[in-house]
Amino acid sequence: xxxxxxxxxxxxxxxxxxxxxxxxxxxxxxxxxxxxxxxxxxxxxxxxxxxxxxxxxxxxxxxxxxxxxxxxxxxxxxxxxxxxxxxxxxxxxxxxxxxxxxxxxxxxxxxxxxxxxxxxxxxxxxxxxxxxxxxxxxxxxxxxxxxxxxxxxxxxxxxxxxxxxxxxxxxxxxxxxxxxxxxxxxxxxxxxxxxxxxxxxxxxxxxxxxxxxxxxxxxxxxxxxxxxxxxxxxxxxxxxxxxxxxxxxxxxxxxxxxxxxxxxxxxxxxxxxxxxxxxxxxxxxxxxxxxxxxxxxxxxxxxxxxxxxxxxxxxxxxxxxxxxxxxxxxxxxxxxxxxxxxxxxxxxxxxxxxxxxxxxxxxxxxxxxxxxxxxxxxxxxxxxxxxxxxxxxxxxxxxxxxxxxxxxxxxxxxxxxxxxxxxxxxxxxxxxxxxxxxxxxxxxxxxxxxxxxxxxxxxxxxxxxxxxxxxxxxxxxxxxxxxxxxxxxxx
Amino acid sequence: xxxxxxxxxxxxxxxxxxxxxxxxxxxxxxxxxxxxxxxxxxxxxxxxxxxxxxxxxxxxxxxxxxxxxxxxxxxxxxxxxxxxxxxxxxxxxxxxxxxxxxxxxxxxxxxxxxxxxxxxxxxxxxxxxxxxxxxxxxxxxxxxxxxxxxxxxxxxxxxxxxxxxxxxxxxxxxxxxxxxxxxxxxxxxxxxxxxxxxxxxxxxxxxxxxxxxxxxxxxxxxxxxxxxxxxxxxxxxxxxxxxxxxxxxxxxxxxxxxxxxxxxxxxxxxxxxxxxxxxxxxxxxxxxxxxxxxxxxxxxxxxxxxxxxx
Numbered sequence: 001x002x003x004x005x006x007x008x009x010x011x012x013x014x015x016x017x018x019x020x021x022x023x024x025x026x027x028x029x030x031x032x033x034x035x036x037x038x039x040x041x042x043x044x045x046x047x048x049x050x051x052x053x054x055x056x057x058x059x060x061x062x063x064x065x066x067x068x069x070x071x072x073x074x075x076x077x078x079x080x081x082x083x084x085x086x087x088x089x090x091x092x093x094x095x096x097x098x099x100x101x102x103x104x105x106x107x108x109x110x111x112x113x114x115x116x117x118x119x120x121x122x123x124x125x126x127x128x129x130x131x132x133x134x135x136x137x138x139x140x141x142x143x144x145x146x147x148x149x150x151x152x153x154x155x156x157x158x159x160x161x162x163x164x165x166x167x168x169x170x171x172x173x174x175x176x177x178x179x180x181x182x183x184x185x186x187x188x189x190x191x192x193x194x195x196x197x198x199x200x201x202x203x204x205x206x207x208x209x210x211x212x213x214x215x216x217x218x219x220x221x222x223x224x225x226x227x228x229x230x231x232x233x234x235x236x237x238x239x240x241x242x243x244x245x246x247x248x249x250x251x252x253x254x255x256x257x258x259x260x261x262x263x264x265x266x267x268x269x270x271x272x273x274x275x276x277x278x279x280x281x282x283x284x285x286x287x288x289x290x291x292x293x294x295x296x297x298x299x300x301x302x303x304x305x306x307x308x309x310x311x312x313x314x315x316x317x318x319x320x321x322x323x324x325x326x327x328x329x330x331x332x333x334x335x336x337x338x339x340x341x342x343x344x345x346x347x348x349x350x351x352x353x354x355x356x357x358x359x360x361x362x363x364x365x366x367x368x369x370x371x372x373x374x375x376x377x378x379x380x381x382x383x384x385x386x387x388x389x390x391x392x393x394x395x396x397x398x399x400x401x402x403x404x405x406x407x408x409x410x411x412x413x414x415x416x417x418x419x420x421x422x423x424x425x426x427x428x429x430x431x432x433x434x435x436x437x438x439x440x441x442x443x444x445x446x447x448x449x450x451x452x453x454x455x456x457x458x459x460x461x462x463x464x465x466x467x468x469x470x471x472x473x474x475x476x477x478x479x480x481x482x483x484x485x486x487x488x489x490x491x
Numbered sequence: 492x493x494x495x496x497x498x499x500x501x502x503x504x505x506x507x508x509x510x511x512x513x514x515x516x517x518x519x520x521x522x523x524x525x526x527x528x529x530x531x532x533x534x535x536x537x538x539x540x541x542x543x544x545x546x547x548x549x550x551x552x553x554x555x556x557x558x559x560x561x562x563x564x565x566x567x568x569x570x571x572x573x574x575x576x577x578x579x580x581x582x583x584x585x586x587x588x589x590x591x592x593x594x595x596x597x598x599x600x601x602x603x604x605x606x607x608x609x610x611x612x613x614x615x616x617x618x619x620x621x622x623x624x625x626x627x628x629x630x631x632x633x634x635x636x637x638x639x640x641x642x643x644x645x646x647x648x649x650x651x652x653x654x655x656x657x658x659x660x661x662x663x664x665x666x667x668x669x670x671x672x673x674x675x676x677x678x679x680x681x682x683x684x685x686x687x688x689x690x691x692x693x694x695x696x697x698x699x700x701x702x703x704x705x706x707x708x709x710x711x712x713x714x715x716x717x718x719x720x721x722x723x724x725x726x727x728x729x730x731x732x733x734x735x736x737x738x739x740x741x742x743x744x745x746x747x748x749x750x751x752x753x754x755x756x757x758x759x760x761x762x763x764x765x766x767x768x769x770x771x772x773x774x775x776x777x778x779x780x781x782x783x784x785x786x787x788x789x790x791x792x793x794x795x796x797x798x799x800x801x
Binding site for chain 1: 634
């Protein structure tokens with residue numbers, strides 16, 4: 001009789017054998033490609049120097065201001081996420097191809113941009129145009145630091161698609177260039193325009209005769225009434241992203257004391273988070289928890305669950321950007337009477353420096369042209385086509401988002417009620433549009449850094465003073481980290 | 492005969508070189524490269540790697556979040572294998588030798604064939620699905636949290652918690668989920684080992700009036716000890732990982748305050764959120780060193796006299 005022990009060991013080694021066999025099969029299947037990758041992980045695949053001079057060009061003309069080769073191929077990668085890729089195939093590419101019938105568009109859609117393209121960047125063989133977005137977004141700042149991105153200044157100076165007399169630069173909403181620039185040079189085109197605010201359930205407000213609060217005191221009074229009616233006044237994005245509450249927090253502080261208080265925060269100055277207005281705003285936000293105005297259990301929820309409950313009428317206010325309507329389209333669609341609208345953050349005090357209409361808005365959704373692309377001028381010409389008024393309006397129609405193209409947002413009928421109210425709020429704000437840069441410049445400062453501090457504040461686990469200390473520490477960590485390239489801005 | 496001996500080495504080499512070559516290319520060379528990368532500053536986005544010596548290791552020493560991750564991995568390393576193996580052994584022995592049937596002296600408890608299938612269910616679910624499912628088990632009741640809703644339904648509403656919103660619970664939730672996911676495999680593994688134990692040994696023990704517990708301690712355990720040992724090493728390696736469950740259930744930052752973080756997620760974050768592949772590789776090297784140490788230690792400590800079954 002054979003021993004049990006021997007038998008179980010035999011089983012083991014047969015496991016190991018099949019494992020090796022599988023390895024071998026995978027190895028053969030991956031073959032040369034994988035070998036190439038493994039060699040370039042430490043071997044130095046791409047050559048940074050070779051990019052610039054060797055790009056193909058066509059003749060520069062009025063029609064072809066960027067000098068793209070007129071019979072080449074443009075390889076395009078679109079992030080197939082919230083916006084899908086139909087706006088590219090159904091709107092932008094027909095516009096491009098109508099003008100350039102001999103240029104082939106090699107269209108690709110990817111959910112995980114880094115997963116598909118990181119190795120190609122390292123190997124010096126990236127595509128010509130990338131919609132660098134989503135969870136698998138490549139770190140744009142790092143790409144600039146590594147010299148992997150093509151400057152877009154030529155695109156900005158080129159005549160716009162619709163009007164040869166106006167350069168592309170002048171068709172963009174102010175702030176768009178800065179959003180994608182380092183040291184005054186633009187490397188990323190942020191195409192979608194997002195308005196941030198408090199989104200409220202208009203149906204509930206109308207039904208109950210509640211009015212939209214304009215001061216924090218009115219907000220607190222209304223919250224008391226809402227709570228008495230058995231509804232939760234507020235939700236936020238739960239365990240996933242308490243940082244969304246930074247947006248009303250910093251916006252209310254800026255309204256109280258002026259947008260200049262945001263500059264030291266972006267510049268990582270010591271004590272920036274300790275400004276009196278920021279403390280006051282943080283205390284106001286914390287009071288929502290102290291008074292039990294958050295949806296029950298929201299601090300333990302996934303963000304989609306929290307937003308879904310808001311869209312299903314379980315809460316009235318939700319901080320977010322103008323993508324919310326698209327993101328919660330399913331939940332919103334369940335109830336045809338549900339109507340959402342955006343309001344600017346209430347004023348903390350009657351003598352606030354900025355008017356109530358002030359909103360935070362910014363260009364987002366970066367599109368880039370890699371420095372080592374085979375046809376970077378083709379990539380930029382594609383951008384020029386996107387930035388046409390027709391291209392931008394098509395984008396707005398297809399994906400329910402405004403664009404950075406100023407003219408395209410004017411006089412356009414927007415069907416979606418939420419986005420329409422955001423557009424009105426943006427128009428009402430006029431020049432009083434604020435934004436801050438640190439989440440773009442230092443992504444890890446915002447998340448997990450400030451995100452965790454604000455999460456604790458929202459659970460009232462920490463006091464406002466402790467929150468300030470934690471935020472200061474997060475900023476100090478970034479400041480002291482030599483490996484992070486620092487940026488600054490002025491007022 | 493002599494012809495065969497003559498061609499022996501070329502013959503063996505022909506069979507050895509391809510697998511060893513593939514192993515060297517796909518297993519050994521990445522290890523060596525990772526060790527080199529850990530000594531560099533590299534974004535992972537370009538071909539420029541700057542050699543910086545041991546700076547990444549110094550940074551690791553000062554990284555508080557990494558300490559949390561390390562502490563959590565140690566908790567997983569100690570608690571998950573113990574829980575899993577104890578449960579696995581218990582279930583396996585109940586399924587195979589725990590019953591007290593009349594017709595046959597040595598059998599499993601009633602319905603053991605059904606239990607066998609049920610225990611194995613978690614094993615066929617990918618970790619991604621297990622993690623998403625448990626995110627809902629521990630969600631707040633109004634967001635569909637299964638556990639809280641059950642507690643409320645049976646009148647234990649006072650025990651409900653925001654499980655995933657409390658830093659102190661996070662790692663224990665991970666322990667629970669990992670144990671749940673792994674135990675089925677070990678039930679099967681131990682069942683196989685137990686079934687190959689000769690019946691007459693059990694019958695002899697039974698005749699001597701041995702209780703179920705004594706039978707387990709004096710007969711079953713020594714005879715399956717080799718399998719337990721292998722299981723323990725596997726389990727320890729799996730517990731050092733924990734990446735998929737933590738990343739999907741708690742998020743890339745390791746949950747609230749990063750309290751549920753593990754080394755695997757810290758590597759992922761360093762690489763794909765911070766684009767600091769040098770630092771990620773350094774954590775990887777730390778993990779490699781820890782795993783190797785643990786495996787060697789376990790093999791040593793758990794070594795016992797082999798029991799020969801005639």
